[in-house]
Amino acid sequence: MRYYLLIFAFVISTTVHADADNGLSVYRDNCLACHMYDRRGVSGMAPTLLNSPWIIGSDELLAGYLLTGGFGPQVLMARFDYLTNEDLRDLIEYLRLEEGLDTTINTEQIQQIRMRYQGEGLYD
Numbered sequence: 001m002r003y004y005l006l007i008f009a010f011v012i013s014t015t016v017h018a019d020a021d022n023g024l025s026v027y028r029d030n031c032l033a034c035h036m037y038d039r040r041g042v043s044g045m046a047p048t049l050l051n052s053p054w055i056i057g058s059d060e061l062l063a064g065y066l067l068t069g070g071f072g073p074q075v076l077m078a079r080f081d082y083l084t085n086e087d088l089r090d091l092i093e094y095l096r097l098e099e100g101l102d103t104t105i106n107t108e109q110i111q112q113i114r115m116r117y118q119g120e121g122l123y124d
């Protein structure tokens, strides 16, 4: 019985809680090319993410920023709505953890934010 509880707890903790290690690999696959390995960006091309108001501010706004690629109207960054809610949550967890901040956003909230901006034609 105790075993089942342990397995249950493990499954819950790996599915419900954010995973900053996965967030780091999402970062490496999607963000590193512009914001660089150390997140300092490239002068004149991509801003530094260190101490960025978007990252140290609200995690809902950060999710919106990533889903819309910066809220428009000119989008200089890609729109990251192809990332899953889980990957976005883990990415936000990773970015905020690096700033010494925690994250309370969950995948349901990210889904709501996704729906809010879907089809709004920010690119049009």
Ligand code: HEC
Pocket: 027, 030, 031, 032, 033, 034, 035, 045, 046, 047, 048, 049, 052, 053, 054, 055, 065, 066, 070, 074, 075, 076, 077, 078, 080, 091
């Ligand atoms: C194609 C290059 C490119 C990629 C890839 C990219 N970004 Fe950006 N990012 C930019 C540019 C350019 C800006 C500035 C946009 C602006 O000011 O309108 C920016 C701005 C930002 C900002 C706001 C920074 C600030 O303080 O103003 C955040 C946060 C951010 N990016 C996070 C990310 C994350 C996380 C990823 C990966 C999912 C990512 N970016 C991928 C180019 C990129």
